[in-house]
Amino acid sequence: MPKNITLILLQNYLGMFIYLKRVFLHQCPRCGQGNLFTHKWYQLGHVNSLKDQCEVCGQRTHLEPGFYHGTGYVSYALTVGLSIISFVSFYLITGITIRDPHIFYWLLGNTVALVLMQPWLMRLSRSLWLSWFFHDDDKYHTQAQSSNSKI
16 A cells, blocks of 8 residues: 555544544534533533533534534434444343343343433534534634634
């Protein structure tokens, strides 16, 4: 494989790793240094409380009213994906099928796991949603920064 193709592949993998790190650690999608949320995930009363903007680069987190309504679909996809993975794992480990009455052990364990993971999944869906759409805010962000500096 030529050197330039290898370098391109390494850059792509590094970019993907940085993106996933920012999403899973709930960091600003622009600078990767500021935290998106005001409180820890286990403070259930404030689990979805986002900062108005990144304290490092100023990236807005509320791009428009109702912006985060789509995170319900992302959260749903994450929970369905985790349920499928847990079912396949349960099937491969135990060999129990859907017709076996012991499938309710998986159902109970999966339900408990998803309920316990829900605060983290809600935050993850918000981090993903913002990371998918923040680049549309770049031109408005630079205009707002320049207009604020003139004031």
